[in-house]
Amino acid sequence: MMEMTQTISSNDCLMQLFEERREIEDYQKGVPRWCTGCGDNAILTAVQRLCRDEGLMPEKTVFVSGIGCSSRLPHYMNTYGFHGIHGRALPVAEGVKMARPDLTVFVNTGDGDCCSIGAAHWIHAVRYNMDLTMMLHDNQIYGLTKMQASPTSPIGTKSNTTPRGSYLEALNPLTVTLGISNVSFVAQVVDWIPEVLYQVISAAYHHKGFSFVRIIQRCPEWMPKLMDPWLHDPDRVLLLHHDDGIQISSSLARTYKRTEEHDPANMNRAREIASEYDPIPVGILYRNPNVACYEDLRHDPRLRTNTMIRTGIEAEFDKFTVWPEKE
Amino acid sequence: MTSTNGRNATSSNGNGNVHNRLRTTISEHIVEIISDSGEGAQKCGQSFGSIVARTGIGVWTVEIIPAEIRPPARSVAGASGNRIRIGTKRMTNGGNETDLVVAFNEQVLLGRVRTGELKHGCTILLESMWRDNPDPGVSRSYVDTVEHLVAAGYRVYEIPMEAECLKHVSDARKGKNMFALGMLCSIFGLDLQIGRDQIAMTFSKKSAQVIEKNIALLEDGYNWADANLALKYEIPAERSSEAQIVVNGNTALALGVLASGMEICAMYPITPATSASHYLSDAFEKVGGIVHQAEDEIAACAFAIGASYAGKCTVTITSGPGYSLKQEAIGLAVMGEIPLVVVNVMRGGPSTGQPTKTEQGDLMTTIFGSHGDAPKVVIAPGTIEECFYSVITARKIAETFNMVVVILSDANLATSQQPFTRPDFDESWLAPPIDQSAVPAGAKPYDWDDRTGLARRFIPGQPGGMHTLTGLAHDQNSHVAYDPEINQKGMRARSLKLAALQKTLVPPTVFGPPTGDLLVIGWGSTRGAIEEAVESLRSEGKTVSSLNLTFIQPLQPGIKEIMSGFKKVITIENNWSDDPGDEMIDENNRRYSALAMLLRSRFLVDIDCWSECRGTPLKPNTVRRVIMEKLG
Numbered sequence: 001m002m003e004m005t006q007t008i009s010s011n012d013c014l015m016q017l018f019e020e021r022r023e024i025e026d027y028q029k030g031v032p033r034w035c036t037g038c039g040d041n042a043i044l045t046a047v048q049r050l051c052r053d054e055g056l057m058p059e060k061t062v063f064v065s066g067i068g069c070s071s072r073l074p075h076y077m078n079t080y081g082f083h084g085i086h087g088r089a090l091p092v093a094e095g096v097k098m099a100r101p102d103l104t105v106f107v108n109t110g111d112g113d114c115c116s117i118g119a120a121h122w123i124h125a126v127r128y129n130m131d132l133t134m135m136l137h138d139n140q141i142y143g144l145t146k147m148q149a150s151p152t153s154p155i156g157t158k159s160n161t162t163p164r165g166s167y168l169e170a171l172n173p174l175t176v177t178l179g180i181s182n183v184s185f186v187a188q189v190v191d192w193i194p195e196v197l198y199q200v201i202s203a204a205y206h207h208k209g210f211s212f213v214r215i216i217q218r219c220p221e222w223m224p225k226l227m228d229p230w231l232h233d234p235d236r237v238l239l240l241h242h243d244d245g246i247q248i249s250s251s252l253a254r255t256y257k258r259t260e261e262h263d264p265a266n267m268n269r270a271r272e273i274a275s276e277y278d279p280i281p282v283g284i285l286y287r288n289p290n291v292a293c294y295e296d297l298r299h300d301p302r303l304r305t306n307t308m309i310r311t312g313i314e315a316e317f318d319k320f321t322v323w324p325e326k327e
Numbered sequence: 328m329t330s331t332n333g334r335n336a337t338s339s340n341g342n343g344n345v346h347n348r349l350r351t352t353i354s355e356h357i358v359e360i361i362s363d364s365g366e367g368a369q370k371c372g373q374s375f376g377s378i379v380a381r382t383g384i385g386v387w388t389v390e391i392i393p394a395e396i397r398p399p400a401r402s403v404a405g406a407s408g409n410r411i412r413i414g415t416k417r418m419t420n421g422g423n424e425t426d427l428v429v430a431f432n433e434q435v436l437l438g439r440v441r442t443g444e445l446k447h448g449c450t451i452l453l454e455s456m457w458r459d460n461p462d463p464g465v466s467r468s469y470v471d472t473v474e475h476l477v478a479a480g481y482r483v484y485e486i487p488m489e490a491e492c493l494k495h496v497s498d499a500r501k502g503k504n505m506f507a508l509g510m511l512c513s514i515f516g517l518d519l520q521i522g523r524d525q526i527a528m529t530f531s532k533k534s535a536q537v538i539e540k541n542i543a544l545l546e547d548g549y550n551w552a553d554a555n556l557a558l559k560y561e562i563p564a565e566r567s568s569e570a571q572i573v574v575n576g577n578t579a580l581a582l583g584v585l586a587s588g589m590e591i592c593a594m595y596p597i598t599p600a601t602s603a604s605h606y607l608s609d610a611f612e613k614v615g616g617i618v619h620q621a622e623d624e625i626a627a628c629a630f631a632i633g634a635s636y637a638g639k640c641t642v643t644i645t646s647g648p649g650y651s652l653k654q655e656a657i658g659l660a661v662m663g664e665i666p667l668v669v670v671n672v673m674r675g676g677p678s679t680g681q682p683t684k685t686e687q688g689d690l691m692t693t694i695f696g697s698h699g700d701a702p703k704v705v706i707a708p709g710t711i712e713e714c715f716y717s718v719i720t721a722r723k724i725a726e727t728f729n730m731v732v733v734i735l736s737d738a739n740l741a742t743s744q745q746p747f748t749r750p751d752f753d754e755s756w757l758a759p760p761i762d763q764s765a766v767p768a769g770a771k772p773y774d775w776d777d778r779t780g781l782a783r784r785f786i787p788g789q790p791g792g793m794h795t796l797t798g799l800a801h802d803q804n805s806h807v808a809y810d811p812e813i814n815q816k817g818m819r820a821r822s823l824k825l826a827a828l829q830k831t832l833v834p835p836t837v838f839g840p841p842t843g844d845l846l847v848i849g850w851g852s853t854r855g856a857i858e859e860a861v862e863s864l865r866s867e868g869k870t871v872s873s874l875n876l877t878f879i880q881p882l883q884p885g886i887k888e889i890m891s892g893f894k895k896v897i898t899i900e901n902n903w904s905d906d907p908g909d910e911m912i913d914e915n916n917r918r919y920s921a922l923a924m925l926l927r928s929r930f931l932v933d934i935d936c937w938s939e940c941r942g943t944p945l946k947p948n949t950v951r952r953v954i955m956e957k958l959g
Contacts, residue, residue, distance in 0.1 A: 059789060059791070059792065060787070060788055062787050075806075075807065078793055080793050081794070081796065082633070082636060082796050083795050083796065083797040083798065083799070084629070084632075085629075085658075085659050088625060088656060090626075091625070092629045093633060094630050095630035095632060095636070096633040096636060096787070097633075098591060098633075098634055099591060099633070099634035099638060099639040100638065100639075103637065103787050120622055120623055120626070124626070298619075300617075304590070304614070306754050306757055309588065309615070312585065312614035317582070320573055321573075322381045322571045322746060324566060324568050324569055325566045
């Protein structure tokens with residue numbers, strides 16, 4: 001089936017493109033090499049489904065990641081991808097978006113990548129509020145380097161670097177993010193409720209601005225039983241729903257009875273909810289569609305022609321020119 | 328009312344205060360104006376440099392910058408101002424010691440005396456108000472200093488600058504600099520109208536009243552000096568027949584960014600690189616460009632890499648400590664073959680080192696830095712003009728070879744002004760538009776050419792080119808691969824590109840005859856001082872030539888052949904090397920300066936070296952002394 005869409009960007013002149021209908025398989029690449037039961041698989045499935053449902057053009061879509069298990073995700077997407085260095089996925093993604101606002105940019109990062117080595121970039125990414133969709137794959141442990149405590153590991157976590165249990169309270173990514181100026185979208189999901197995972201990632205994608213989605217994700221290799229109490233007891237999950245948030249289907253409502261109608265515009269309540277560990281709040285905590293995007297603030301609507309550049313440079317030269325003596 | 332040399336010294340003065348005095352013709356002079364921070368000595372010096380340039384006199388200006396923004400008033404370490412070397416010929420460096428200094432207090436003057444920057448017995452024009460200061464400590468310090476300097480042979484002129492300026496402004500701190508400028512115009516017989524025009528331009532954003540007051544101060548300084556000082560010099564010069572640009576190295580770099588067609592500069596504030604970004608922040612948007620001040624140096628580099636990856640070659644501007652922080656990200660650009668321009672305006676290192684001082688200490692870290700084998704291009708402009716063109720060249724190389732190109736400037740070039748021919752804008756400088764055509768079926772993102780290592784580059788948006796760029800070892804499809812053969816192949820391709828670039832370079836030009844007793848090799852900002860020393864020694868019959876290298880990695884061809892024409896070869900650099908005369912130093916442990924080390928390992932030639940890292944630009948006289956010693 002062919003359908004016609006129109007895209008306009010600073011880089012394309014006005015073009016009409018005929019877009020093909022794509023299936024999930026069209027967005028898949030290779031066989032994921034994550035462990036069996038790893039939550040990353042659920043996230044990958046959700047984003048591939050999102051790409052199909054939104055009809056994203058693979059060549060206009062970029063997945064940017066850092067280092068860690070989470071950051072292998074771009075390799076399994078048949079789109080453009082950028083698998084960079086530890087902690088720096090966000091500034092790379094910001095550079096991509098600044099240079100090319102016409103591209104759809106996703107960021108996949110982990111709790112070590114984002115909340116530890118790249119924490120400075122996380123704070124400033126919220127502040128820049130560029131139109132990026134960020135997924136924090138939070139398994140509360142360093143996986144790829146073989147089990148060291150991460151900033152989000154619960155206190156007492158026994159790991160290879162904390163054999164007697166970790167010493168510090170876990171960092172709460174939600175309260176941190178909600179405390180940063182310009183925050184415009186904060187959500188939390190768990191990998192074992194695919195329906196909500198998909199809905200939230202979809203809402204994040206549709207949000208114009210920096211969408212921060214923390215995904216609580218199981219690590220069957222290093223933290224196999226960590227989330228079991230929540231997994232086995234639906235009442236320890238608090239589903240947030242609202243006309244402006246996500247809606248709970250009847251099938252979901254049969255399992256998850258603990259719900260709260262929460263308006264994502266309500267920052268004070270969002271901060272209270274963010275502080276909850278048990279039950280785990282799931283859904284959209286905060287959304288403000290009116291925060292300006294940095295790339296829009298910096299965007300120059302003029303067409304950058306050679307004549308324009310030349311005129312500008314000559315004017316700058318004029319400022320510093322000593323002219324020869326007139327005859 | 329004409330002077331004997333034909334120049335009408337006071338024709339523009341217009342107030343009848345006319346003196347027929349002989350002007351002494353000199354070929355060059357070094358002038359300094361120094362004050363406490365915030366008293367405008369830098370503005371005076373820059374204006375003087377511009378006025379001089381307009382008359383056709385050769386000029387090189389150097390900023391004198393204290394380490395603090397507001398050091399305590401009247402402190403020895405707080406001297407702020409400008410050194411202006413002027414002469415009949417084209418000036419290529421800051422020269423030797425200062426001939427004439429205007430000082431707003433005796434303490435900043437003492438600072439300059441103690442660092443050995445002033446010629447012994449030079450002329451000093453000193454603000455005299457401190458003599459009558461109510462604080463006996465201040466007045467005593469002033470009197471003692473003046474007596475000491477006079478006794479030591481300095482020619483001290485005490486000048487009531489404050490009192491003269493108070494005739495025009497209520498706060499003399501906001502005017503003394505223009506009074507001083509007027510005095511300098513009188514001393515060097517400069518056309519006062521050019522001075523008035525310069526003030527109008529300097530204060531173009533201020534009110535007409537401010538401009539009038541400053542012009543009145545200028546004229547008063549001019550008349551005062553004319554009437555009271557017996558200092559009358561004439562520097563013969565002809566105005567250039569072509570338009571010239573007068574900027575410092577950092578502004579030249581920023582203009583180069585504009586002219587290169589790049590659209591994004593990502594940076595983080597760091598001395599002495601930031602002034603380039605200051606200027607760029609204002610000018611870049613006029614041509615649709617963006618300066619992004621990132622949250623840190625690493626983010627600035629990663630942001631630049633992201634933008635470059637998305638098709639728009641980007642520049643990041645920094646200095647040593649920032650460069651160290653960027654190294655991991657630079658390695659990613661090397662591994663992913665992302666074009667990137669990195670400007671490193673070097674300062675004294677290691678660590679925080681000497682932020683406002685100059686040094687050439689980062690050569691090795693730029694060539695070999697980032698872990699593993701990370702081949703990148705390193706170029707070093709040797710003049711202010713080359714600062715401009717180096718950015719255009721860097722962007723072209725970066726995009727042609729998909730490589731990181733590092734431009735090594737330094738605090739010396741960054742803060743020095745030297746006129747150069749106004750560039751004739753060429754559209755071919757600009758970056759080509761982003762290629763968004765579909766990738767041919769079967770093409771691979773790293774389709775390394777077997778001979779050159781070059782591959783075409785897929786840019787997001789190109790249909791059929793989807794791949795995931797990775798900093799991990801990868802095959803031609805950009806798939807992560809740890810296969811021994813594949814890693815070897817990728818390393819080879821990235822390295823071969825340097826050789827391919829090297830094949831396009833031409834041999835460097837020797838300054839002087841192709842044979843002789845000694846060849847001095849330098850790189851970057853030391854070019855002017857080395858060439859001046861070499862030229863003066865040749866005029867005395869010494870057979871010495873020099874070579875300035877702008878391409879450091881890869882090296883231009885023909886260097887070994889050039890060296891073979893000389894009995895001895897030595898590098899002279901502004902960085903660290905061991906003194907072979909030190910007790911502990913022998914050939915088993917002697918650490919050579921960076922370029923000497925490179926050339927020795929490259930050519931297996933016994934190249935000697937001499938270097939210093941005093942934080943100041945090399946002086947021609949120092950280079951002369953070193954050459955004389957080496958010639959024996």
